[in-house]
Amino acid sequence: MTSSPARFRGTDTYLSSEGLQSAVNCALTLQRPLLVRGEPGTGKTLLAEAVAESLGLRLLTWHVKSTTRAQDGLYVYDTVQRLYDSRFGEGDVRDIRHYIRLGPLGEAFASKERVVLLIDEVDKADVEFPNDLLHELDRMRFRVTETNEDVVATHRPVVVITSNNEKELPDAFLRRCVFHFIDFPDQELMRRIVSVHHPGLDESLSEQALKVFYELRNFTRLRKRPSTSELVDWIAVLKASGVTSLKLDENLPYLGALLKREQDLMAVAEAFGRRSRA
Amino acid sequence: MFLPFLYELRRRGVPVGAQEALALAGALKAGLHDSSLDGFYHVARALLVHSEAHLDAFDQAFLAHFKGMEGAGQQLTDELMEWLKEARQRRDLSPEELALLERFNAEELEKLFEQRLREQTERHDGGTKWIGTGGASPFGHSGHAREGFKVGGEGGGGSRMAMKVAGQRRYRGYRSDVVLDTRQMAVALRKLRAFAREGVADELDVEGSIAATAKNAGELEVVTRPPRRPNTRVVLLMDVGGSMDPYAHLVSRLFSVAKQATHFKELRTYYFHNCVYGRVFESSHLVGGLRVTDLLGQVGRHHKLVVVGDALMAPYELAMRTNSDGRYDPTNGKEGLVWLMELARHFERSVWLNPEPPRTWRGNTIEAVARVFDMFPLTLEGLGEAVAHLTKGRMARGRR
């Protein structure tokens, strides 16, 4: 059982902690799904890409929505198309297989090579969704009842599941997963993430931006704290507009790139605006 | 080596069982921990913990258990191999059990392990540290007891890191027994959601269409149905009274979280001050009042009522009489407590969330309010229980 696969060590553009690498490697070795949780913008979704890239595997993404059902991931039978074709004499109506469309999970099983399957934001769906997934993920096969054919995985896909929430996922599901909680990056890691996205960025601008960013994150009155992606975007705007000096006050340039909520902008103006007026 | 650690975890409320033990054994066997305690820390954490709520307990167990073990390296693997060997040599293992162990078949082993585990914990009676007794467990040690660990002097490299990381208690804030943060609130509230098919029938019902078409001798007969939509309606009532000030941010966060939640069909939020007096308000500045009688006319019994407040006030405030306009009316008005009772009576399911710790709930106005509403502490656990309480009865009405 221990055909030890290649180890994951992050990529040039995806920075990962030792703990995260360890979790990925556990998942690879034990062939269990990897469940990653963490605040928005901590690189959960990006992780699957990085894993695929570093192992040289194809990435399939299943973006879960509130109405997603497990069956959608396996396949859908496009009856409408078939009815349509039969009416207008198009296509090979007799062969039902033409109307079976594999979903991402189905495609991952059917793939000739090993793939990375990202099940993104699993908590968005109904509470029963993960349980419904379990069965197929465990057995790595499913039956297309319309054709009576089995789709059997030749290679267990590397399954990465992301979630923003806890407690939502059923115990049986959790027990089968390798778990990692991505911490919000500390200032040092963030500096490196920033430099991955903005190579050659002016050091002083980077320092100042980070300082303001963490000051804002520590400001408890915010309803939505800015995340990594907002910082990266903000710096892009600052760069483009040639800003060179930053201070957390009411004149902070492009604050709207960091804070998306009206109340948060007002709270910041109220708390940090007075300081400069005084 | 690591089994006593598993018991330490269980003792601290981290639910580890056979699946976890086997996964860990598999990972260590594959050398994923790189023969270091640091490596072990990360591997064990990834496989034994399934929720950030348990990360702090994990860190604490790790600290308690591996103190003085910083030098242990290779020893972990050696002890693991020994453990596996011992387990294999046990005479009371049936060939099937041995085969299972060989294959690390989690599912089949789980039952067995859980059963043995129960025997173990009973015997040790939740005592301090688990000690291998060579008891009934196939996972225990055969014969000689080993208390704690030998402290390995040499062994693999960097191992200090793990102790340091564990010692920082970075995950304390995620424990489920502390007061909630926004994210956790959102999660808990999310559990309230339910779905139903309602509204305009504009989604194609494939099965229905097929059946109808077949019935129709093959002539296409399209059947539509209403799409699946969130079906939970919530009324949220928040106390913004003076004694709630320390919780103001918490409360406003809960509001914003509930507002963001897309999985409610309807969410109405209102504020009150200390107690409900005939009116509730649309803003926290207590303007834009709505009569309670009007509110109850507008929302049905199936709405879920969630009240958030400390229920702490001067006793006379519960007894103060006001009319349905919220005006003081000592002769014809209703007492504050009565207004609360009317609210509680209207809704099939209601809860009161209290940020004050439960030990303070006796001998004051909280006690009186708790007789009217089912009260839960405003912690992650409390909110979870409250949500469970609110969703009870859903089955009975046949919706999922």
Ligand SMILES: Nc1ncnc2c1ncn2[C@@H]1O[C@H](COP(=O)(O)OP(=O)(O)OP(=O)(O)O)[C@@H](O)[C@H]1O
């Ligand atoms: N470790 C990292 N290395 C490099 N870039 C990162 C890292 N973490 C986050 N980022 C940056 O932050 C952005 C957001 O990451 P991503 O979309 O993966 O977050 P997420 O955790 O999936 O968030 P959400 O919960 O909102 O979906 C990325 O596009 C990238 O720019």
Ligand SMILES: [Mg+2]
């Ligand atoms: Mg994402």
